[in-house]
Amino acid sequence: MLTLSEENYIKEIYHLDVVADKGISTNAIANKLQTKASSVTDMIKKLADKKVLIYKKYQGVTLTDFGKKAAANIVRKHRLWEVFLVDKLQFSWDEVHDVAEQLEHIKSPKLIDKLDAFLGFPKRDPHGDIIPDKKGNVQAQEQLLLSALIKDDIGICVGVKDSSAAFLQYLDKQKIALGQEIKVIDKEPFDGSVIIKTQNKQFSVSQKIATNLYIQKI
Amino acid sequence: MLTLSEENYIKEIYHLDVVADKGISTNAIANKLQTKASSVTDMIKKLADKKVLIYKKYQGVTLTDFGKKAAANIVRKHRLWEVFLVDKLQFSWDEVHDVAEQLEHIKSPKLIDKLDAFLGFPKRDPHGDIIPDKKGNVQAQEQLLLSALIKDDIGICVGVKDSSAAFLQYLDKQKIALGQEIKVIDKEPFDGSVIIKTQNKQFSVSQKIATNLYIQKI
DNA sequence: AATAATTTTTAGATTAGTCTAAAAATAAAT
DNA sequence: ATTTATTTTTAGACTAATCTAAAAATTATT
Ligand SMILES: [Mn+2]
Ligand SMILES: [Mn+2]
Ligand SMILES: [Mn+2]
Ligand SMILES: [Mn+2]
Numbered sequence: 324m325l326t327l328s329e330e331n332y333i334k335e336i337y338h339l340d341v342v343a344d345k346g347i348s349t350n351a352i353a354n355k356l357q358t359k360a361s362s363v364t365d366m367i368k369k370l371a372d373k374k375v376l377i378y379k380k381y382q383g384v385t386l387t388d389f390g391k392k393a394a395a396n397i398v399r400k401h402r403l404w405e406v407f408l409v410d411k412l413q414f415s416w417d418e419v420h421d422v423a424e425q426l427e428h429i430k431s432p433k434l435i436d437k438l439d440a441f442l443g444f445p446k447r448d449p450h451g452d453i454i455p456d457k458k459g460n461v462q463a464q465e466q467l468l469l470s471a472l473i474k475d476d477i478g479i480c481v482g483v484k485d486s487s488a489a490f491l492q493y494l495d496k497q498k499i500a501l502g503q504e505i506k507v508i509d510k511e512p513f514d515g516s517v518i519i520k521t522q523n524k525q526f527s528v529s530q531k532i533a534t535n536l537y538i539q540k541i
Numbered sequence: 542m543l544t545l546s547e548e549n550y551i552k553e554i555y556h557l558d559v560v561a562d563k564g565i566s567t568n569a570i571a572n573k574l575q576t577k578a579s580s581v582t583d584m585i586k587k588l589a590d591k592k593v594l595i596y597k598k599y600q601g602v603t604l605t606d607f608g609k610k611a612a613a614n615i616v617r618k619h620r621l622w623e624v625f626l627v628d629k630l631q632f633s634w635d636e637v638h639d640v641a642e643q644l645e646h647i648k649s650p651k652l653i654d655k656l657d658a659f660l661g662f663p664k665r666d667p668h669g670d671i672i673p674d675k676k677g678n679v680q681a682q683e684q685l686l687l688s689a690l691i692k693d694d695i696g697i698c699v700g701v702k703d704s705s706a707a708f709l710q711y712l713d714k715q716k717i718a719l720g721q722e723i724k725v726i727d728k729e730p731f732d733g734s735v736i737i738k739t740q741n742k743q744f745s746v747s748q749k750i751a752t753n754l755y756i757q758k759i
Numbered sequence: 760a761a762t763a764a765t766t767t768t769t770a771g772a773t774t775a776g777t778c779t780a781a782a783a784a785t786a787a788a789t
Numbered sequence: 790a791t792t793t794a795t796t797t798t799t800a801g802a803c804t805a806a807t808c809t810a811a812a813a814a815t816t817a818t819t
Contacts, residue, residue, distance in 0.1 A: 328806065349767055362807055364768055369805090381767060381814060412655040422649045431640045437630040546776065567797055580777055582798055587775090599784060599797060 327428050330397050332366050333375055336386055337394030346383025395459030401427035402448035403438055409449040416449040417491035451482020451501050470533035477506045478538035485535040545646050548615050550584050554604055555612030564601025613677030619645035620666035621656055627667040634667040635709035669700020669719050688751035695724045696756035703753040
């Protein structure tokens, strides 16, 4: 059985694992978890003992298959709870994360199965992130950042890379929601900003916005 | 802010407080929480520092108003989650307690308000226990144990005193559910058993059953 | 290749929550 | 009113999770 702290470490390592291909460094973990490197070293030793990850001194860590499954399950719970909060309890998408951080640690396989069914077996969470299935598998997703599109490309807005409240509230303000169609009218090479058209309105978004919004081309 | 352990102590003391009128003894708490008396002594000192309860050496403890409110809030959360599990996720009433023990510690006032509304502001949990309101007040309830009724009394089954899975499953087997009408046909003084009629069936229940079922006379 | 900078690990402390065993206080029984 | 039994508290120890400061290893730079 994993403790709450162990679960948080595993989940963060899992998220870091998606991008990196080498071992995940002690410092990278410490930054994400807002702890000190020395604390991370202590914890990864414990997690290595528990066969959750492979650790060689100074080489960083990689999750074992067991560790990956455990992590995917926590992510699954986190995202299902986020769907619950938004779909059933009318939370807005910028206020669900902290509560889901707590709910993801509730231990009851039955609860998650029933919640999944109650929600209608959702595929994505309110931020467009894919919900891992019961076995820990994550559906591949062919999506691009808005910044990767070119003039005249059309796509559906399917997710956010940054899911901070600030960014989500910006999107709300601009009436950009997931599921919505977006057309790239033009791009400004100088500052990377993108002129888009959505809901019959045409306006410019900065590069920072464009590199944090996932689009599925159609 | 209270830790998970502190919350569990407070909640148990609150439950013990309802019955006893003197201070709650160290041993009573230790028994309920399955810990040692020495651990309880340590914890109640900490809780006294936090103004949750009054503690005088060897005299047991009593909750302060602040402590009572905190406890009622945990109980409120526990019971609302139980309603959610039964009403929305189709759990049976004998399998919700352990999950609710975890969910009751989720910290988010907004979550509980929204959950309460989502559930239609229930007054009682699946075991017939009154759900404290937001301010920590508990509605008075005029209910008797089945064992306190006499021949020809009629009432509605409104709650259980023992909510162990074993007892709840017994009730399921006998098709005794909350909200149901029960008539006392006769009582056997020798062993305290009670002959009841419900749903057109007439049968005898033991004293143990009769002292664990709450009835509201009509 | 040697030196400097950075990262990672170790050593030692701290806090929360728990335990066992012994001491002290209270309650019960002679 | 003593003695005995029970309850409660204290003293000291343990584990989990964290920290600071120092040592060791790795990486980057001259
Ligand atoms: Mn989230
Ligand atoms: Mn999310
Ligand atoms: Mn319960
Ligand atoms: Mn209940």
